[in-house]
Amino acid sequence: MSLGTSPGRIPARAGIGLRTPHISQMTAAIPPPVAWVEVHIENYLAAGGPRLAALEQIRRDRPLSLHGVGLSMGSAAGVDSDHLDRVARLVDRFQPELVSEHLAWSVNGGVYFNDLLPIPYTEETLALVCRTVDQVQTRLKRQILMENPSTYLRFAASTIPEPLFLAELVARTGCGLLLDVNNIQVSAVNHDFDPFDYLANIPKLTVQEIHLAGHAVLDVEGERLLVDDHGAPVAPEVWQLYAAAIDRLGPVPTLIEWDTRIPPLETLLDEARRADVWLARTEVGAKKTEGDRHVP
Amino acid sequence: MFHELQATFAQALLAGGGAPLDALISDRIPAERRFAIHVNNVFGLLGAALESAFPVVCRLVGTPFFQMTAQAFVARHPPSVPHLAVYGAKFADFLDSFPPASGLPYLPSVARLEWARVEACFAADQTPLNPARLAEYPASLYPELVFRLHPSLRLVCSSWPVLLLWQAHQQEPVSPVDVTSGGEAVLVLRPDLEVTMTRLSPGDAALITAIANGNTLAAAAASAYDVEPEFDLQAALADHLERGRFCGWA
Numbered sequence: 401m402s403l404g405t406s407p408g409r410i411p412a413r414a415g416i417g418l419r420t421p422h423i424s425q426m427t428a429a430i431p432p433p434v435a436w437v438e439v440h441i442e443n444y445l446a447a448g449g450p451r452l453a454a455l456e457q458i459r460r461d462r463p464l465s466l467h468g469v470g471l472s473m474g475s476a477a478g479v480d481s482d483h484l485d486r487v488a489r490l491v492d493r494f495q496p497e498l499v500s501e502h503l504a505w506s507v508n509g510g511v512y513f514n515d516l517l518p519i520p521y522t523e524e525t526l527a528l529v530c531r532t533v534d535q536v537q538t539r540l541k542r543q544i545l546m547e548n549p550s551t552y553l554r555f556a557a558s559t560i561p562e563p564l565f566l567a568e569l570v571a572r573t574g575c576g577l578l579l580d581v582n583n584i585q586v587s588a589v590n591h592d593f594d595p596f597d598y599l600a601n602i603p604k605l606t607v608q609e610i611h612l613a614g615h616a617v618l619d620v621e622g623e624r625l626l627v628d629d630h631g632a633p634v635a636p637e638v639w640q641l642y643a644a645a646i647d648r649l650g651p652v653p654t655l656i657e658w659d660t661r662i663p664p665l666e667t668l669l670d671e672a673r674r675a676d677v678w679l680a681r682t683e684v685g686a687k688k689t690e691g692d693r694h695v696p
Numbered sequence: 697m698f699h700e701l702q703a704t705f706a707q708a709l710l711a712g713g714g715a716p717l718d719a720l721i722s723d724r725i726p727a728e729r730r731f732a733i734h735v736n737n738v739f740g741l742l743g744a745a746l747e748s749a750f751p752v753v754c755r756l757v758g759t760p761f762f763q764m765t766a767q768a769f770v771a772r773h774p775p776s777v778p779h780l781a782v783y784g785a786k787f788a789d790f791l792d793s794f795p796p797a798s799g800l801p802y803l804p805s806v807a808r809l810e811w812a813r814v815e816a817c818f819a820a821d822q823t824p825l826n827p828a829r830l831a832e833y834p835a836s837l838y839p840e841l842v843f844r845l846h847p848s849l850r851l852v853c854s855s856w857p858v859l860l861l862w863q864a865h866q867q868e869p870v871s872p873v874d875v876t877s878g879g880e881a882v883l884v885l886r887p888d889l890e891v892t893m894t895r896l897s898p899g900d901a902a903l904i905t906a907i908a909n910g911n912t913l914a915a916a917a918a919s920a921y922d923v924e925p926e927f928d929l930q931a932a933l934a935d936h937l938e939r940g941r942f943c944g945w946a
Contacts (some may be wrong), residue, residue: 445779448822451817477702512777517802553721
Protein backbone atom coordinates (compact mmCIF):
# COMPACT_ATOMS: atom_id res chain seq x y z
CA MET A 401 0.00 0.00 0.00
CA SER A 402 1.24 3.44 -0.89
CA LEU A 403 1.30 6.06 1.81
CA GLY A 404 0.79 8.66 -0.86
CA THR A 405 2.15 12.16 -1.10
CA SER A 406 0.63 14.86 1.05
CA PRO A 407 0.23 18.19 -0.73
CA GLY A 408 3.40 20.11 -0.22
CA ARG A 409 5.89 21.41 -2.69
CA ILE A 410 6.87 20.24 -6.10
CA PRO A 411 10.53 19.29 -6.01
CA ALA A 412 13.04 21.27 -8.09
CA ARG A 413 13.16 18.39 -10.53
CA ALA A 414 11.89 17.78 -14.03
CA GLY A 415 8.32 16.55 -14.44
CA ILE A 416 6.23 15.76 -17.47
CA GLY A 417 2.99 17.06 -18.91
CA LEU A 418 0.78 13.97 -18.70
CA ARG A 419 -1.10 13.35 -21.95
CA THR A 420 -3.68 10.66 -22.75
CA PRO A 421 -1.38 8.35 -24.80
CA HIS A 422 0.93 7.93 -21.79
CA ILE A 423 -1.67 7.33 -19.09
CA SER A 424 -1.60 3.53 -19.26
CA GLN A 425 2.18 3.46 -18.72
CA MET A 426 1.85 5.76 -15.74
CA THR A 427 -0.81 3.55 -14.14
CA ALA A 428 1.15 0.33 -14.73
CA ALA A 429 2.27 -1.77 -11.76
CA ILE A 430 5.77 -0.34 -12.10
CA PRO A 431 5.41 3.15 -13.58
CA PRO A 432 8.46 4.93 -15.01
CA PRO A 433 10.27 7.24 -12.58
CA VAL A 434 8.58 10.62 -12.97
CA ALA A 435 9.18 13.17 -10.22
CA TRP A 436 5.87 15.01 -10.78
CA VAL A 437 3.18 15.50 -13.39
CA GLU A 438 1.08 18.33 -14.72
CA VAL A 439 -2.24 17.98 -16.52
CA HIS A 440 -4.52 20.41 -18.31
CA ILE A 441 -7.47 21.16 -16.06
CA GLU A 442 -9.88 21.27 -19.01
CA ASN A 443 -9.13 17.62 -19.87
CA TYR A 444 -10.38 16.48 -16.46
CA LEU A 445 -13.71 18.25 -16.06
CA ALA A 446 -15.89 15.20 -16.78
CA ALA A 447 -18.28 13.84 -14.16
CA GLY A 448 -16.47 10.49 -14.02
CA GLY A 449 -14.71 7.89 -16.09
CA PRO A 450 -11.36 6.19 -16.58
CA ARG A 451 -9.32 9.36 -17.13
CA LEU A 452 -10.17 10.80 -13.71
CA ALA A 453 -9.66 7.40 -12.10
CA ALA A 454 -6.19 7.19 -13.65
CA LEU A 455 -5.29 10.68 -12.42
CA GLU A 456 -6.37 9.73 -8.89
CA GLN A 457 -4.00 6.77 -9.04
CA ILE A 458 -1.08 8.67 -10.59
CA ARG A 459 -1.48 11.54 -8.17
CA ARG A 460 -1.40 9.26 -5.14
CA ASP A 461 2.30 8.61 -5.65
CA ARG A 462 3.64 11.95 -6.85
CA PRO A 463 3.13 15.71 -6.76
CA LEU A 464 0.63 17.20 -9.19
CA SER A 465 0.29 20.54 -10.91
CA LEU A 466 -3.04 21.60 -12.46
CA HIS A 467 -2.60 23.82 -15.49
CA GLY A 468 -5.59 25.75 -16.80
CA VAL A 469 -6.08 26.56 -20.46
CA GLY A 470 -9.68 27.78 -20.33
CA LEU A 471 -10.17 30.39 -17.62
CA SER A 472 -9.39 33.08 -20.20
CA MET A 473 -7.65 35.35 -17.70
CA GLY A 474 -7.37 38.11 -20.31
CA SER A 475 -11.06 38.30 -21.20
CA ALA A 476 -12.42 41.84 -21.11
CA ALA A 477 -15.67 40.41 -19.74
CA GLY A 478 -13.83 38.75 -16.84
CA VAL A 479 -13.80 35.09 -15.88
CA ASP A 480 -16.83 32.87 -16.46
CA SER A 481 -17.98 31.99 -12.96
CA ASP A 482 -19.42 28.60 -14.02
CA HIS A 483 -16.05 27.61 -15.40
CA LEU A 484 -14.28 28.93 -12.33
CA ASP A 485 -16.59 26.72 -10.23
CA ARG A 486 -15.66 23.68 -12.34
CA VAL A 487 -11.97 24.47 -11.88
CA ALA A 488 -12.47 24.97 -8.14
CA ARG A 489 -14.13 21.54 -7.83
CA LEU A 490 -11.18 19.86 -9.54
CA VAL A 491 -8.69 21.77 -7.37
CA ASP A 492 -10.65 20.72 -4.26
CA ARG A 493 -10.68 17.11 -5.34
CA PHE A 494 -7.01 16.75 -6.26
CA GLN A 495 -5.37 19.26 -3.89
CA PRO A 496 -2.56 19.96 -6.35
CA GLU A 497 0.77 21.41 -5.28
CA LEU A 498 0.51 24.09 -8.00
CA VAL A 499 -2.27 25.71 -10.04
CA SER A 500 -1.46 27.83 -13.06
CA GLU A 501 -3.06 29.75 -15.93
CA HIS A 502 -1.98 31.98 -18.82
CA LEU A 503 -1.61 35.66 -19.58
CA ALA A 504 -3.96 35.25 -22.54
CA TRP A 505 -7.62 34.88 -23.44
CA SER A 506 -9.54 32.05 -25.09
CA VAL A 507 -13.22 32.87 -24.56
CA ASN A 508 -15.32 35.66 -26.07
CA GLY A 509 -19.04 36.06 -26.63
CA GLY A 510 -19.82 32.53 -25.45
CA VAL A 511 -17.27 30.90 -27.77
CA TYR A 512 -14.26 28.93 -26.55
CA PHE A 513 -11.47 29.26 -29.11
CA ASN A 514 -9.12 26.61 -27.71
CA ASP A 515 -6.14 28.87 -28.40
CA LEU A 516 -4.18 31.23 -26.18
CA LEU A 517 -4.87 34.63 -27.69
CA PRO A 518 -2.86 37.80 -27.08
CA ILE A 519 -3.83 40.96 -25.21
CA PRO A 520 -2.37 44.46 -25.57
CA TYR A 521 -0.24 45.44 -22.59
CA THR A 522 -1.73 48.66 -21.22
CA GLU A 523 -2.75 50.10 -17.84
CA GLU A 524 -6.32 49.12 -18.72
CA THR A 525 -5.51 45.45 -19.40
CA LEU A 526 -3.15 45.27 -16.43
CA ALA A 527 -5.92 46.42 -14.09
CA LEU A 528 -8.28 43.93 -15.75
CA VAL A 529 -5.96 40.93 -15.43
CA CYS A 530 -5.14 41.89 -11.83
CA ARG A 531 -8.87 41.86 -10.98
CA THR A 532 -9.24 38.46 -12.61
CA VAL A 533 -6.22 36.97 -10.84
CA ASP A 534 -7.59 38.32 -7.54
CA GLN A 535 -10.97 36.76 -8.27
CA VAL A 536 -9.48 33.37 -9.16
CA GLN A 537 -7.12 33.32 -6.17
CA THR A 538 -9.99 34.25 -3.87
CA ARG A 539 -12.26 31.56 -5.28
CA LEU A 540 -9.56 28.87 -5.21
CA LYS A 541 -8.30 30.10 -1.81
CA ARG A 542 -4.72 29.83 -2.99
CA GLN A 543 -2.01 31.46 -5.01
CA ILE A 544 -1.92 30.75 -8.74
CA LEU A 545 0.96 31.03 -11.20
CA MET A 546 0.59 33.03 -14.40
CA GLU A 547 2.42 31.89 -17.52
CA ASN A 548 4.07 34.19 -20.05
CA PRO A 549 2.52 33.59 -23.48
CA SER A 550 4.10 32.89 -26.83
CA THR A 551 2.92 35.62 -29.18
CA TYR A 552 2.68 36.15 -32.92
CA LEU A 553 1.06 39.57 -32.86
CA ARG A 554 1.79 42.90 -31.24
CA PHE A 555 -0.77 45.62 -30.55
CA ALA A 556 -0.19 49.24 -31.46
CA ALA A 557 -1.79 50.20 -28.13
CA SER A 558 0.74 48.29 -25.96
CA THR A 559 2.77 50.53 -23.69
CA ILE A 560 4.17 48.07 -21.12
CA PRO A 561 6.88 45.53 -21.96
CA GLU A 562 5.67 41.98 -21.24
CA PRO A 563 8.16 41.15 -18.43
CA LEU A 564 7.23 44.39 -16.65
CA PHE A 565 3.54 43.61 -17.10
CA LEU A 566 4.15 40.23 -15.44
CA ALA A 567 6.26 41.75 -12.66
CA GLU A 568 3.52 44.28 -11.96
CA LEU A 569 0.90 41.52 -11.96
CA VAL A 570 2.92 39.66 -9.33
CA ALA A 571 3.43 42.78 -7.26
CA ARG A 572 -0.26 43.74 -7.29
CA THR A 573 -1.89 40.32 -6.82
CA GLY A 574 0.67 38.16 -5.07
CA CYS A 575 0.45 35.55 -7.82
CA GLY A 576 3.57 33.65 -8.87
CA LEU A 577 5.02 33.14 -12.33
CA LEU A 578 5.27 30.10 -14.54
CA LEU A 579 8.10 30.94 -16.90
CA ASP A 580 7.79 29.19 -20.25
CA VAL A 581 11.30 29.41 -21.66
CA ASN A 582 10.23 28.18 -25.09
CA ASN A 583 7.57 30.92 -25.18
CA ILE A 584 10.27 33.54 -24.55
CA GLN A 585 12.28 32.16 -27.46
CA VAL A 586 9.22 31.99 -29.76
CA SER A 587 8.18 35.58 -28.98
CA ALA A 588 11.79 36.82 -29.18
CA VAL A 589 12.24 35.48 -32.71
CA ASN A 590 8.75 36.57 -33.78
CA HIS A 591 9.23 40.13 -32.53
CA ASP A 592 13.00 40.53 -32.90
CA PHE A 593 14.01 41.05 -29.28
CA ASP A 594 16.79 39.49 -27.21
CA PRO A 595 15.41 36.62 -25.11
CA PHE A 596 18.22 37.03 -22.57
CA ASP A 597 17.17 40.66 -22.00
CA TYR A 598 13.63 39.46 -21.39
CA LEU A 599 14.91 36.94 -18.89
CA ALA A 600 16.94 39.61 -17.09
CA ASN A 601 13.70 41.54 -16.52
CA ILE A 602 11.89 38.66 -14.83
CA PRO A 603 12.01 39.30 -11.09
CA LYS A 604 13.87 36.63 -9.13
CA LEU A 605 11.93 34.57 -6.54
CA THR A 606 8.65 35.01 -8.42
CA VAL A 607 9.15 32.01 -10.71
CA GLN A 608 7.88 28.79 -9.17
CA GLU A 609 7.77 26.66 -12.30
CA ILE A 610 9.39 26.50 -15.72
CA HIS A 611 7.95 25.03 -18.92
CA LEU A 612 10.07 23.56 -21.71
CA ALA A 613 8.64 22.51 -25.07
CA GLY A 614 9.41 22.42 -28.75
CA HIS A 615 8.22 24.76 -31.48
CA ALA A 616 7.75 24.70 -35.24
CA VAL A 617 9.63 27.00 -37.59
CA LEU A 618 7.57 28.62 -40.36
CA ASP A 619 8.90 30.38 -43.41
CA VAL A 620 6.59 33.30 -44.26
CA GLU A 621 7.90 34.56 -47.61
CA GLY A 622 11.47 34.21 -46.48
CA GLU A 623 10.81 35.50 -42.96
CA ARG A 624 11.19 33.22 -39.96
CA LEU A 625 8.18 32.83 -37.65
CA LEU A 626 8.14 30.38 -34.74
CA VAL A 627 4.94 28.59 -33.76
CA ASP A 628 4.57 27.21 -30.24
CA ASP A 629 3.08 23.84 -31.20
CA HIS A 630 4.66 21.62 -28.52
CA GLY A 631 5.31 19.13 -31.30
CA ALA A 632 9.12 18.87 -31.42
CA PRO A 633 12.07 18.29 -29.08
CA VAL A 634 13.16 21.29 -27.02
CA ALA A 635 15.31 23.36 -29.40
CA PRO A 636 19.05 23.92 -28.69
CA GLU A 637 18.56 27.69 -28.24
CA VAL A 638 15.82 26.97 -25.71
CA TRP A 639 18.14 24.70 -23.71
CA GLN A 640 20.69 27.55 -23.67
CA LEU A 641 18.06 29.99 -22.49
CA TYR A 642 16.93 27.45 -19.88
CA ALA A 643 20.49 27.17 -18.55
CA ALA A 644 20.59 30.96 -18.22
CA ALA A 645 17.15 30.96 -16.59
CA ILE A 646 17.99 28.56 -13.79
CA ASP A 647 21.37 30.17 -13.41
CA ARG A 648 19.48 33.38 -12.64
CA LEU A 649 16.47 31.95 -10.81
CA GLY A 650 17.98 28.93 -9.09
CA PRO A 651 16.64 25.40 -9.38
CA VAL A 652 12.92 25.55 -10.26
CA PRO A 653 10.52 22.65 -10.97
CA THR A 654 10.68 22.19 -14.74
CA LEU A 655 8.06 20.62 -16.98
CA ILE A 656 8.54 18.90 -20.35
CA GLU A 657 5.46 19.44 -22.53
CA TRP A 658 4.33 17.82 -25.79
CA ASP A 659 0.87 18.40 -27.26
CA THR A 660 1.11 17.57 -30.96
CA ARG A 661 2.84 14.63 -32.66
CA ILE A 662 3.15 13.22 -29.13
CA PRO A 663 6.15 10.83 -29.07
CA PRO A 664 6.66 7.74 -26.88
CA LEU A 665 6.89 8.51 -23.16
CA GLU A 666 10.59 7.60 -23.29
CA THR A 667 11.29 10.76 -25.35
CA LEU A 668 9.73 12.93 -22.64
CA LEU A 669 11.68 11.07 -19.97
CA ASP A 670 14.92 11.68 -21.90
CA GLU A 671 14.23 15.40 -22.04
CA ALA A 672 13.28 15.37 -18.35
CA ARG A 673 16.61 13.68 -17.50
CA ARG A 674 18.42 16.35 -19.47
CA ALA A 675 16.65 19.09 -17.50
CA ASP A 676 17.45 17.22 -14.27
CA VAL A 677 21.15 17.36 -15.11
CA TRP A 678 20.96 21.15 -15.42
CA LEU A 679 18.92 21.40 -12.22
CA ALA A 680 21.39 19.26 -10.26
CA ARG A 681 24.26 21.42 -11.49
CA THR A 682 22.44 24.58 -10.40
CA GLU A 683 21.60 23.08 -7.03
CA VAL A 684 25.26 22.32 -6.37
CA GLY A 685 26.12 25.85 -7.50
CA ALA A 686 23.40 27.33 -5.27
CA LYS A 687 24.58 25.38 -2.21
CA LYS A 688 28.15 26.43 -2.85
CA THR A 689 27.16 30.07 -3.05
CA GLU A 690 25.10 29.72 0.10
CA GLY A 691 28.07 28.09 1.86
CA ASP A 692 30.37 30.82 0.65
CA ARG A 693 28.14 33.44 2.23
CA HIS A 694 28.68 31.92 5.65
CA VAL A 695 32.44 32.12 5.31
CA PRO A 696 33.50 35.21 7.23
CA MET B 697 -11.90 49.93 -25.68
CA PHE B 698 -10.26 46.60 -25.12
CA HIS B 699 -13.73 45.10 -24.96
CA GLU B 700 -14.49 46.09 -28.58
CA LEU B 701 -11.05 45.10 -29.80
CA GLN B 702 -11.43 41.64 -28.30
CA ALA B 703 -14.89 41.17 -29.82
CA THR B 704 -13.63 42.20 -33.27
CA PHE B 705 -10.64 39.88 -32.92
CA ALA B 706 -12.96 37.01 -31.95
CA GLN B 707 -15.33 37.58 -34.87
CA ALA B 708 -12.40 37.65 -37.30
CA LEU B 709 -11.07 34.38 -35.89
CA LEU B 710 -14.36 32.59 -36.51
CA ALA B 711 -14.67 34.14 -39.95
CA GLY B 712 -11.17 32.87 -40.73
CA GLY B 713 -9.83 36.36 -41.49
CA GLY B 714 -10.46 40.07 -41.31
CA ALA B 715 -8.14 40.87 -38.40
CA PRO B 716 -8.45 44.33 -36.78
CA LEU B 717 -5.36 45.56 -38.65
CA ASP B 718 -5.55 49.11 -37.26
CA ALA B 719 -4.85 47.73 -33.82
CA LEU B 720 -2.03 45.38 -34.88
CA ILE B 721 1.59 46.04 -35.80
CA SER B 722 2.84 44.95 -39.21
CA ASP B 723 6.61 44.72 -39.59
CA ARG B 724 8.79 42.33 -41.60
CA ILE B 725 5.75 40.02 -41.50
CA PRO B 726 2.32 41.56 -42.23
CA ALA B 727 -0.15 41.36 -39.34
CA GLU B 728 -2.62 39.34 -41.48
CA ARG B 729 -0.04 36.58 -41.80
CA ARG B 730 0.58 36.64 -38.08
CA PHE B 731 -3.16 36.59 -37.36
CA ALA B 732 -3.44 33.52 -39.62
CA ILE B 733 -1.40 31.52 -37.07
CA HIS B 734 -4.29 31.91 -34.61
CA VAL B 735 -6.90 31.03 -37.25
CA ASN B 736 -4.93 27.85 -38.00
CA ASN B 737 -4.61 27.06 -34.30
CA VAL B 738 -8.33 27.47 -33.65
CA PHE B 739 -9.55 25.44 -36.61
CA GLY B 740 -6.70 22.93 -36.53
CA LEU B 741 -6.94 22.10 -32.84
CA LEU B 742 -10.75 21.96 -32.78
CA GLY B 743 -10.65 19.78 -35.91
CA ALA B 744 -8.20 17.47 -34.14
CA ALA B 745 -10.52 17.31 -31.12
CA LEU B 746 -13.39 16.24 -33.39
CA GLU B 747 -11.19 13.68 -35.11
CA SER B 748 -10.37 12.05 -31.79
CA ALA B 749 -14.07 11.95 -30.84
CA PHE B 750 -15.18 10.59 -34.24
CA PRO B 751 -12.36 8.30 -35.48
CA VAL B 752 -14.66 5.95 -37.43
CA VAL B 753 -16.45 8.79 -39.21
CA CYS B 754 -12.98 10.03 -40.15
CA ARG B 755 -11.97 6.62 -41.50
CA LEU B 756 -15.22 6.31 -43.46
CA VAL B 757 -14.70 9.60 -45.30
CA GLY B 758 -10.90 9.94 -45.20
CA THR B 759 -8.93 12.60 -43.34
CA PRO B 760 -9.10 15.42 -45.97
CA PHE B 761 -12.89 15.18 -46.26
CA PHE B 762 -13.24 14.87 -42.49
CA GLN B 763 -11.13 17.97 -41.91
CA MET B 764 -13.16 19.94 -44.47
CA THR B 765 -16.34 18.84 -42.69
CA ALA B 766 -14.86 19.62 -39.27
CA GLN B 767 -13.90 23.17 -40.36
CA ALA B 768 -17.47 23.80 -41.54
CA PHE B 769 -18.79 22.43 -38.24
CA VAL B 770 -16.39 24.52 -36.14
CA ALA B 771 -17.40 27.70 -38.00
CA ARG B 772 -21.10 26.92 -37.45
CA HIS B 773 -20.98 25.39 -33.96
CA PRO B 774 -17.82 26.47 -32.13
CA PRO B 775 -17.44 25.13 -28.58
CA SER B 776 -19.26 27.14 -25.94
CA VAL B 777 -17.34 25.83 -22.94
CA PRO B 778 -13.63 25.14 -22.38
CA HIS B 779 -14.18 21.39 -22.05
CA LEU B 780 -13.26 19.68 -25.31
CA ALA B 781 -14.09 16.19 -24.11
CA VAL B 782 -17.71 17.20 -24.61
CA TYR B 783 -17.26 19.08 -27.89
CA GLY B 784 -19.14 17.52 -30.80
CA ALA B 785 -22.63 16.91 -29.37
CA LYS B 786 -24.17 18.51 -32.47
CA PHE B 787 -21.86 16.85 -35.01
CA ALA B 788 -24.22 13.99 -35.98
CA ASP B 789 -27.14 16.40 -36.55
CA PHE B 790 -24.81 18.63 -38.54
CA LEU B 791 -23.88 15.68 -40.78
CA ASP B 792 -27.60 15.02 -41.39
CA SER B 793 -27.85 18.35 -43.15
CA PHE B 794 -24.36 18.63 -44.65
CA PRO B 795 -24.88 18.16 -48.42
CA PRO B 796 -21.30 17.04 -49.25
CA ALA B 797 -21.79 14.01 -46.94
CA SER B 798 -25.19 12.99 -48.32
CA GLY B 799 -23.60 10.18 -50.36
CA LEU B 800 -23.01 8.25 -47.12
CA PRO B 801 -26.47 8.25 -45.52
CA TYR B 802 -25.29 6.08 -42.58
CA LEU B 803 -22.59 8.60 -41.58
CA PRO B 804 -24.77 10.51 -39.05
CA SER B 805 -25.70 7.21 -37.37
CA VAL B 806 -22.05 6.25 -36.98
CA ALA B 807 -21.39 9.72 -35.54
CA ARG B 808 -24.28 9.20 -33.05
CA LEU B 809 -22.74 5.91 -31.93
CA GLU B 810 -19.30 7.49 -31.52
CA TRP B 811 -20.82 10.39 -29.58
CA ALA B 812 -22.67 7.94 -27.31
CA ARG B 813 -19.28 6.32 -26.60
CA VAL B 814 -17.77 9.72 -25.69
CA GLU B 815 -20.69 10.52 -23.38
CA ALA B 816 -20.54 7.09 -21.76
CA CYS B 817 -16.80 7.45 -21.22
CA PHE B 818 -17.14 10.77 -19.36
CA ALA B 819 -20.46 10.12 -17.56
CA ALA B 820 -20.65 9.96 -13.77
CA ASP B 821 -19.42 6.76 -12.13
CA GLN B 822 -22.05 4.76 -10.31
CA THR B 823 -22.25 1.30 -8.80
CA PRO B 824 -24.80 -0.83 -10.67
CA LEU B 825 -27.80 -2.30 -8.85
CA ASN B 826 -27.05 -5.59 -7.13
CA PRO B 827 -29.58 -8.13 -8.53
CA ALA B 828 -29.86 -9.65 -5.04
CA ARG B 829 -31.53 -6.43 -3.83
CA LEU B 830 -34.26 -6.83 -6.42
CA ALA B 831 -34.74 -10.49 -5.46
CA GLU B 832 -35.65 -9.34 -1.92
CA TYR B 833 -38.39 -7.12 -3.30
CA PRO B 834 -41.94 -8.57 -3.58
CA ALA B 835 -42.38 -9.81 -7.15
CA SER B 836 -46.01 -8.67 -7.16
CA LEU B 837 -44.78 -5.06 -7.04
CA TYR B 838 -42.36 -5.39 -10.00
CA PRO B 839 -44.83 -4.00 -12.57
CA GLU B 840 -44.87 -0.63 -10.78
CA LEU B 841 -41.07 -0.30 -10.53
CA VAL B 842 -39.43 2.57 -12.39
CA PHE B 843 -35.81 1.57 -12.89
CA ARG B 844 -33.01 4.12 -12.85
CA LEU B 845 -30.62 3.50 -15.73
CA HIS B 846 -26.86 3.70 -15.26
CA PRO B 847 -25.66 7.30 -15.89
CA SER B 848 -23.40 6.10 -18.71
CA LEU B 849 -26.15 4.23 -20.58
CA ARG B 850 -26.94 5.46 -24.10
CA LEU B 851 -29.10 3.83 -26.76
CA VAL B 852 -28.44 4.46 -30.45
CA CYS B 853 -31.17 3.26 -32.81
CA SER B 854 -30.38 3.42 -36.50
CA SER B 855 -31.85 2.11 -39.74
CA TRP B 856 -28.27 1.17 -40.67
CA PRO B 857 -26.01 -1.60 -39.30
CA VAL B 858 -24.17 0.96 -37.24
CA LEU B 859 -22.30 -1.38 -34.90
CA LEU B 860 -21.21 -3.61 -37.81
CA LEU B 861 -19.83 -0.51 -39.51
CA TRP B 862 -18.06 0.60 -36.34
CA GLN B 863 -16.52 -2.83 -35.77
CA ALA B 864 -15.41 -3.17 -39.41
CA HIS B 865 -13.42 0.06 -39.04
CA GLN B 866 -11.46 -1.06 -36.01
CA GLN B 867 -9.07 -3.08 -38.15
CA GLU B 868 -6.82 -2.55 -41.11
CA PRO B 869 -7.78 -3.39 -43.82
CA VAL B 870 -11.43 -2.57 -43.20
CA SER B 871 -13.62 -5.65 -43.61
CA PRO B 872 -16.49 -5.19 -46.07
CA VAL B 873 -19.92 -4.40 -44.57
CA ASP B 874 -23.27 -4.96 -46.28
CA VAL B 875 -24.92 -1.65 -45.38
CA THR B 876 -28.28 -2.98 -46.57
CA SER B 877 -28.26 -5.71 -43.90
CA GLY B 878 -30.76 -3.79 -41.75
CA GLY B 879 -30.90 -1.42 -38.82
CA GLU B 880 -29.45 -1.94 -35.37
CA ALA B 881 -30.20 -0.71 -31.86
CA VAL B 882 -26.95 -0.42 -29.90
CA LEU B 883 -26.75 -0.03 -26.16
CA VAL B 884 -23.62 1.78 -25.01
CA LEU B 885 -22.59 1.44 -21.37
CA ARG B 886 -19.61 1.99 -19.12
CA PRO B 887 -20.41 0.00 -15.98
CA ASP B 888 -16.81 0.34 -14.77
CA LEU B 889 -13.84 1.67 -16.74
CA GLU B 890 -14.46 0.22 -20.21
CA VAL B 891 -17.11 1.39 -22.67
CA THR B 892 -19.11 -1.59 -23.95
CA MET B 893 -21.57 -1.90 -26.85
CA THR B 894 -24.34 -4.46 -27.26
CA ARG B 895 -27.00 -4.98 -29.95
CA LEU B 896 -30.55 -5.02 -28.57
CA SER B 897 -33.61 -6.63 -30.12
CA PRO B 898 -36.33 -4.16 -31.20
CA GLY B 899 -38.43 -5.08 -28.14
CA ASP B 900 -35.51 -4.65 -25.79
CA ALA B 901 -34.68 -1.28 -27.33
CA ALA B 902 -38.31 -0.21 -26.82
CA LEU B 903 -38.13 -1.42 -23.19
CA ILE B 904 -34.97 0.60 -22.46
CA THR B 905 -36.35 3.68 -24.24
CA ALA B 906 -39.54 3.53 -22.18
CA ILE B 907 -37.60 3.09 -18.94
CA ALA B 908 -35.35 5.99 -19.90
CA ASN B 909 -38.50 8.07 -20.32
CA GLY B 910 -39.55 7.30 -16.76
CA ASN B 911 -42.16 4.60 -17.44
CA THR B 912 -43.01 1.79 -15.05
CA LEU B 913 -41.82 -1.71 -15.87
CA ALA B 914 -45.39 -2.66 -16.87
CA ALA B 915 -45.68 0.23 -19.31
CA ALA B 916 -42.16 -0.36 -20.65
CA ALA B 917 -42.91 -4.05 -21.18
CA ALA B 918 -46.08 -3.14 -23.06
CA SER B 919 -44.12 -1.00 -25.49
CA ALA B 920 -41.65 -3.85 -25.96
CA TYR B 921 -44.45 -6.31 -26.82
CA ASP B 922 -45.89 -3.74 -29.23
CA VAL B 923 -42.84 -3.94 -31.47
CA GLU B 924 -41.81 -7.54 -30.68
CA PRO B 925 -44.69 -9.89 -29.73
CA GLU B 926 -42.21 -12.70 -28.92
CA PHE B 927 -40.21 -10.49 -26.54
CA ASP B 928 -38.87 -12.41 -23.50
CA LEU B 929 -39.14 -9.87 -20.67
CA GLN B 930 -37.67 -12.07 -17.98
CA ALA B 931 -34.56 -12.94 -19.98
CA ALA B 932 -34.09 -9.28 -20.95
CA LEU B 933 -34.37 -8.07 -17.34
CA ALA B 934 -31.94 -10.69 -16.11
CA ASP B 935 -29.49 -9.58 -18.80
CA HIS B 936 -29.83 -5.88 -17.96
CA LEU B 937 -29.32 -6.55 -14.27
CA GLU B 938 -26.36 -8.83 -14.80
CA ARG B 939 -24.60 -6.32 -17.07
CA GLY B 940 -25.10 -3.46 -14.65
CA ARG B 941 -27.46 -1.36 -16.74
CA PHE B 942 -29.71 -0.42 -13.80
CA CYS B 943 -28.62 1.55 -10.76
CA GLY B 944 -31.77 1.40 -8.67
CA TRP B 945 -35.48 2.01 -8.84
CA ALA B 946 -38.11 4.43 -7.68
